[in-house]
Amino acid sequence: MIVAGFGFRGAVTEAALADALAQMGDVVPDVLAAPDDKIDTPAFRSFAAKTQAQVVPVTAEALQSVHTPTQAERILEKRGTGSVAEACALAAAGPKAALLTTRHISSDRMATCALAKGERA
Template sequence: MIVAGFGFRGAATRASLEQALAAAGGPPIDLLAAPEDKADAACLTDLAAALGLPVCSIDAATLAAIDTPTQAERVLAARGTGSVAEAAALAAAGPGATLISARRISADRLATCAIASGDPR
């Protein structure tokens, strides 16, 4: 399973997420993932509908428990993980998941996306 994990600010748009996803590249995506407090955001649900993909919401404790290769101090202080996008992708992809693409930032700097591969079982 290939998962695109997202982190984004409240002002992010579907275009922000699309830009971050395009920057992350990778193989075809099976699932989108985001923190549970943002999983219902219009920008993400619009993207999911356009792509015909489900959204997996990841709780804060799970995100904070994942050590990510990217370490943004602001994100670490706010969310307990260095990269929300990387943590969400890894969590949704399941135990033993690996990153295909570390977080990439949208052109407007409102969204990040990382891609992971794994077997969610």
């Protein structure tokens, strides 16, 4: 299973989410994961519906329990993890997940996306 983990600002657009994912190449994720407090953002919901992937919310506890290769200081202070996108991807992919890509940032800097492979528990 391939999980696309996302981090994004509240004013994100579908285009920014699509841009961040497109930077991964021709990957079609099985699951889209995002922080549970942002999962109902209209642009994310609309983007997810168009991809037809399963949506998995990731709790703050789960985000904070994942060590990520990227260590962005601002995100560490705000979310307790170095990369929301990487942490979401790994947490949603399950306990034996492996990161396929570190985060990629959309052109407008409104969204990040990372990929992980795993089997959800």
